Amino acid sequence: MSEQDEKPTPEVSDAAVESNTRAPSRRSLLGWGGAGLALGAAAAGGTAAVLTGGDRTVNAAASGAAVPFHGANQAGIATAVQDRLHFASFDVKTKDRAELVQLLKDWTRAAERMTAGQAVGEGAYGGLAEAPPDDTGEALGLKPSRLTLTIGFGPSLFAKGRFGLEGKQPLGLAELPKFAGDNLDPTRSGGDICVQACADDPQVAVHAIRNLARIGFGKVAVRWSQLGFGKTSSTTPDAQTPRNMMGFKDGTRNISGTDRAELDKHVWVSEKDGPAWLAGGSYLVARRIRMNIETWDRTPLQEQEDIFGRDKGEGAAVGKAKERDEPFLPAMLPTAHVRLAHPDTNGGAKMLRRGYSFTDGTDGLGRLDAGLFFLAYQRDVDKGFVPVQRSLAAKDFLNEYIQHVGSALFAVPPGVRGEDDWWGRALFS
Numbered sequence: 221m222s223e224q225d226e227k228p229t230p231e232v233s234d235a236a237v238e239s240n241t242r243a244p245s246r247r248s249l250l251g252w253g254g255a256g257l258a259l260g261a262a263a264a265g266g267t268a269a270v271l272t273g274g275d276r277t278v279n280a281a282a283s284g285a286a287v288p289f290h291g292a293n294q295a296g297i298a299t300a301v302q303d304r305l306h307f308a309s310f311d312v313k314t315k316d317r318a319e320l321v322q323l324l325k326d327w328t329r330a331a332e333r334m335t336a337g338q339a340v341g342e343g344a345y346g347g348l349a350e351a352p353p354d355d356t357g358e359a360l361g362l363k364p365s366r367l368t369l370t371i372g373f374g375p376s377l378f379a380k381g382r383f384g385l386e387g388k389q390p391l392g393l394a395e396l397p398k399f400a401g402d403n404l405d406p407t408r409s410g411g412d413i414c415v416q417a418c419a420d421d422p423q424v425a426v427h428a429i430r431n432l433a434r435i436g437f438g439k440v441a442v443r444w445s446q447l448g449f450g451k452t453s454s455t456t457p458d459a460q461t462p463r464n465m466m467g468f469k470d471g472t473r474n475i476s477g478t479d480r481a482e483l484d485k486h487v488w489v490s491e492k493d494g495p496a497w498l499a500g501g502s503y504l505v506a507r508r509i510r511m512n513i514e515t516w517d518r519t520p521l522q523e524q525e526d527i528f529g530r531d532k533g534e535g536a537a538v539g540k541a542k543e544r545d546e547p548f549l550p551a552m553l554p555t556a557h558v559r560l561a562h563p564d565t566n567g568g569a570k571m572l573r574r575g576y577s578f579t580d581g582t583d584g585l586g587r588l589d590a591g592l593f594f595l596a597y598q599r600d601v602d603k604g605f606v607p608v609q610r611s612l613a614a615k616d617f618l619n620e621y622i623q624h625v626g627s628a629l630f631a632v633p634p635g636v637r638g639e640d641d642w643w644g645r646a647l648f649s
Contacts, residue, residue, distance in 0.1 A: 284363030284420065289335045291635040292500050293488060296368030297572065297597050298477035300456050302418040305448030305576040306425040307506065307593065308433065309374075309411030309628060310440040317383045321648050323439050327371070327415075327432055328642040334428050337364035340435075356434065358427050365421035369428055371643045372504050372630025377412040388647060390489075390498055392601050393631045396505070399613040401623065408508055408626035411443045416504075416595070418574070422449070444626070446508065448576025448593045455572065461535060461543065465511055465577045465590055466621075468528050469535035472543055473562075475572040486570045486604065487597050497646035500634030502597040505571075505605045508578075508626030511591035516621045527617045529556030555617035566611055571596040571604045591622065601629065 287295050314320055330340045341354025378389035415432055419425040426447075433442055452464045453471025461469040475482045484490070491499040516524070525531050529538055529552040537547030537558060552559040563570050574597070579590040598604030613619065633644050 284365045286336050286364035287366050287368050289332050289369075289636065290638060290641075292637075294368075294370045294501070294632060294635045295335070296370035296416055296418055297487065297502060297574070297632070298455060298483055299368050299418075300366075300477060301451045301454050301574055302366050302368070302425075303420045303449065303451060304418065304422040304425050305451075305593065306417045306422075306429045306445065307448065307595075308415050308417075308429045308445040309443045309506075310413045310415070310433075310436065311443045312377065312382075312412040312440050314439040315382070317648075319439055320383060323436055324644050324648070325642045326435050328636055330431060330435055331369040331428075331643075332636075332639075334359075334431065335364060335367045335369060337362075337367075340431050356427065356430055358430075359424055362421060362424055362427075365419040365424040367417065367419040367424050367428060369432075370416040370418075370504075370632065372414045372416075372632040373644065373647070374411050374413065374628065374630050376410060383648075385647065388495055388497060390495055390503075390631050392493075392503055393629065396601070396627060396629050397606065399609050399624065401613055401619050402627070403623050403625055404627050405625050408444045410628050411630075413440065414504070414506070414628065414630045416574075422447070446578060446593050446626075447580075448578050450577040452575040452577055452592055453573040455574075457544075464592055465513065465579075466516055466524070466528075468524075468530060468532060469543060470575070470592075471573050472530075472535060475570060477572075482570070483572070486599055487572045489599055493599065497649075498631055498633060502599065502632045503601045503604075504630045504632050505594070505596045505598070505601065506626075506628045506630070507594040507624050509592040509594055510589065510623045510625045512621045512623075513588050513590050519621075526553055527555075527557060527621075529553070529558035553617070555615050557612070557616050557618045560611045560616050561608055566607045567603075569604055569607050571598045571608070573597075597632070 287299055289295060312320060314323075333340055339355040339357075339360070344353045344355040344357030344360055347353060373393075375389065375393050375395060377383065378385045378393070380386045415429060417425040417428040419428070429445065433440075451462050453474045454462060455474060455477035457474075457476050461472050464470040475486060477483075487502050489498045489501050489503070493499070519527075521532065529547070530536060530543075534541070535543035536545060537552070538556070539548055539551045540546075547558060547562065549559045549562060549564060559565060574595040576593045576595070577590070578593050579588055581589055583589045596605055633647060636642060
């Protein structure tokens with residue numbers, strides 16, 4: 221949980237628009253589990269309308285239009301934050317490099333279609349009665365809902381003796397250090413590959429992850445996953461700042477999706493950073509943060525505001541009138557969350573945040589299992605998340621009410637440039 225800088229309205233994507241309309245092909249009896257990926261006419265929705273201009277972001281959200289899949293950077297990072305999330309971390313089960321490469325190609329082709337509002341392969345019906353359908357069907361008739369699919373690779377994928385990638389592991393893709401107060405569950409941490417599905421319709425996001433898991437059956441298995449709602453940060457500064465489960469506005473100072481200078485400085489990996497395959501990509505930190513909701517709800521308002529360093533109504537920093545007034549850090553308590561997370565406290569460290577709230581039933585003791593699923597993209601983890609979290613873990617009074625229970629780090633490759641490109645091509649070339 222951190223405060224970052226933000227600026228004007230983000231582009232939906234700077235990608236080249238692909239129609240994703242291809243000549244139909246007949247799928248085999250093996251369906252999607254075979255060697256290739258059958259692409260055909262969409263079973264639902266036809267070719268989706270795609271909005272490309274940043275000034276049309278609001279219209280895109282209202283109309284359920286598509287976010288372009290192709291581009292120099294993956295969509296789902298600087299893209300205007302959608303309302304819903306389904307995040308999945310996968311373990312790779314196959315030991316065959318060629319089989320993994322084929323899966324990534326298959327996933328890419330499926331992602332192209334789903335983000336355009338089209339069914340996977342030949343769709344959920346109308347194919348061979350003797351074979352499973354290519355698409356599970358729960359998104360039939362639904363709009364694209366600004367679905368984005370973003371992939372990342374974990375440190376374990378580069379382990380020696382697995383896929384010959386040990387010489388290509390980025391220096392920044394090392395396991396995160398243990399922070400004070402961490403109580404990490406290994407079953408909710410790590411993973412070889414992650415896929416972040418964001419959409420304005422939860423069924424569209426779930427459909428996307430479900431179909432990728434189905435295509436990968438026998439080659440990958442879901443290690444853990446997380447559903448999220450109520451985005452807790454925005455890349456569109458002119459929109460209302462969302463609130464977290466504690467009722468406070470979160471991410472007031474997030475990096476804007478259209479601030480190219482800030483994105484280049486703090487989010488996108490450059491060619492000089494290395495390795496070459498990651499240029500145009502980023503590093504993603506995912507943390508599951510459990511909130512002690514019941515204790516927080518019995519905490520006096522003044523204490524809540526002192527803990528955050530902002531008032532609960534307007535969101536203004538201590539001593540200020542408006543939410544976006546520049547905070548005067550010395551006016552806050554030394555333990556205030558905003559003060560400890562501010563770039564001025566952490567050597568200018570900034571991240572682009574895309575977090576979501578979650579509620580996952582109860583913990584068996586009559587308390588809600590609820591909190592923040594923190595997602596942050598950065599160019600350099602050691603200059604982004606690590607110093608900020610060390611500052612927060614050491615002094616933040618908010619730690620009395622939260623606990624980090626899941627953690628993962630992924631290298632996010634650059635975008636897919638066209639129909640012959642695929643997720644991770646440069647890494648496996």
